[in-house]
Amino acid sequence: MTVGGRDLFRARIGEAIGVSPSRVSLFAKGRVALYAILKALDIGPGDEVILPAFTCVAVPNAILYSGARPIYVDIDPLTYTIDTAAAEAAITPRTRAILAQNTFGLSSDLDALGAIAARTDVQIIDDCTHGLGGQYHGRPNGSIAPASFFSTQWSKTISTGLGGFAIARDDALAVRLRELEETAAEPTTMSVALLRVLLFGLEHGGHGVVFRNGRALYRRLSRIGVVPSSSSRDELEGVTMPKGFMARLSPSQARSGVARIGHLAGQVRRRRAIAERYSGWLSGHGLTAAAEPAGFVHAYLRYPLRVSDRPDFVSAAGRAGVDLGDWFVSPIHPVVGDFERWQYHPGSAPIADRTCLEIVNLPTNPSMSDRDVERVIAFLGQQVASIQ
Numbered sequence: 001m002t003v004g005g006r007d008l009f010r011a012r013i014g015e016a017i018g019v020s021p022s023r024v025s026l027f028a029k030g031r032v033a034l035y036a037i038l039k040a041l042d043i044g045p046g047d048e049v050i051l052p053a054f055t056c057v058a059v060p061n062a063i064l065y066s067g068a069r070p071i072y073v074d075i076d077p078l079t080y081t082i083d084t085a086a087a088e089a090a091i092t093p094r095t096r097a098i099l100a101q102n103t104f105g106l107s108s109d110l111d112a113l114g115a116i117a118a119r120t121d122v123q124i125i126d127d128c129t130h131g132l133g134g135q136y137h138g139r140p141n142g143s144i145a146p147a148s149f150f151s152t153q154w155s156k157t158i159s160t161g162l163g164g165f166a167i168a169r170d171d172a173l174a175v176r177l178r179e180l181e182e183t184a185a186e187p188t189t190m191s192v193a194l195l196r197v198l199l200f201g202l203e204h205g206g207h208g209v210v211f212r213n214g215r216a217l218y219r220r221l222s223r224i225g226v227v228p229s230s231s232s233r234d235e236l237e238g239v240t241m242p243k244g245f246m247a248r249l250s251p252s253q254a255r256s257g258v259a260r261i262g263h264l265a266g267q268v269r270r271r272r273a274i275a276e277r278y279s280g281w282l283s284g285h286g287l288t289a290a291a292e293p294a295g296f297v298h299a300y301l302r303y304p305l306r307v308s309d310r311p312d313f314v315s316a317a318g319r320a321g322v323d324l325g326d327w328f329v330s331p332i333h334p335v336v337g338d339f340e341r342w343q344y345h346p347g348s349a350p351i352a353d354r355t356c357l358e359i360v361n362l363p364t365n366p367s368m369s370d371r372d373v374e375r376v377i378a379f380l381g382q383q384v385a386s387i388q
């Protein structure tokens with residue numbers, strides 16, 4: 001049975017990314033879309049999946065749920081995306097896929113990865129959870145690799161509260177993914193109702209103190225399992241698939257996605273204008289601006305900045321009312337210990353390990369006014385000595 005809300009969202013996503021709606025499948029979260037892609041590609045026990053050691057724990061979790069082994073490789077120190085040479089060097093006869101990742105909204109080098117895929121029998125899966133609205137050499141993120149996935153969780157470029165979708169470039173994979181969507185569980189009525197409240201809060205809470213307090217309360221409630229959350233305690237503490245994981249997006253979430261996706265282009269433009277202001281200021285002070293290589297259009301979901309004393313910088317930002325992000329404090333964010341459980345070996349990706357100690361994210365929320373942006377710039381001015 002098809003449901004209007006979902007099919008309309010599929011159509012709008014297809015228009016935004018430049019793919020047929022039949023290639024789009026909708027899931028409860030981005031990580032569920034990744035898991036579905038792994039299943040659809042028959043990736044499982046005995047297989048290896050290469051991924052950047054600068055990601056969200058949800059990514060290795062989905063790989064581990066499939067039965068495959070995550071193989072972490074280092075990142076490029078300027079773009080924070082996967083080091084393509086390191087990815088190629090990590091290929092073994094068991095490798096089935098390389099995860100490209102749009103870190104902070106910037107695509108990985110898909111030409112280099114595509115060339116590796118062409119030389120080997122490895123699939124590229126593009127993690128576009130940060131990159132909806134960005135582009136790679138004139139093509140929308142998510143339209144290039146054989147399989148891509150996105151997140152519409154509340155912190156992403158468009159939100160359905162929680163949510164995600166997968167894009168397949170060929171018909172056979174698309175059909176398989178749609179089957180997985182059709183057979184996935186419907187989200188519970190209670191979780192759909194709570195997500196509606198969350199979305200309302202997001203839309204009407206602005207981005208100042210009310211928003212920050214509301215978000216802190218939501219995080220506290222989600223940790224104790226009272227509201228539906230991105231990551232349940234199970235997902236942060238272990239590698240066993242939580243109950244109810246394999247779920248689809250509800251029709252009402254899809255309807256809210258339809259209402260929001262029309263604003264995507266304008267919002268990405270605003271994010272880019274904010275980022276340009278930060279970059280101009282940083283370059284003007286002889287500091288390193290975020291990288292945007294020629295031919296890439298960064299979606300600037302977050303603006304990365306490296307600082308020498310992060311705890312001090314973060315406390316000062318709190319006092320100044322600057323809403324900093326913390327992606328990624330760990331190669332498998334937000335897990336900061338017990339890396340063996342996720343098969344990550346500290347020291348094996350030294351650039352990522354170091355980046356995780358130094359990085360903060362400046363806000364690029366499109367609802368920020370010019371005055372809000374100038375407040376961030378004034379804060380950077382006060383902290384100039386600790387910016388790297």
Ligand SMILES: Cc1ncc(COP(=O)(O)O)c(C=O)c1O
Nearest residue numbers: 029030031056058129151153230
């Ligand atoms: C790089 C990356 N991949 C995947 C995900 C998972 O997305 P979702 O929370 O929709 O499952 C996240 C979450 O923020 C992420 O940062």
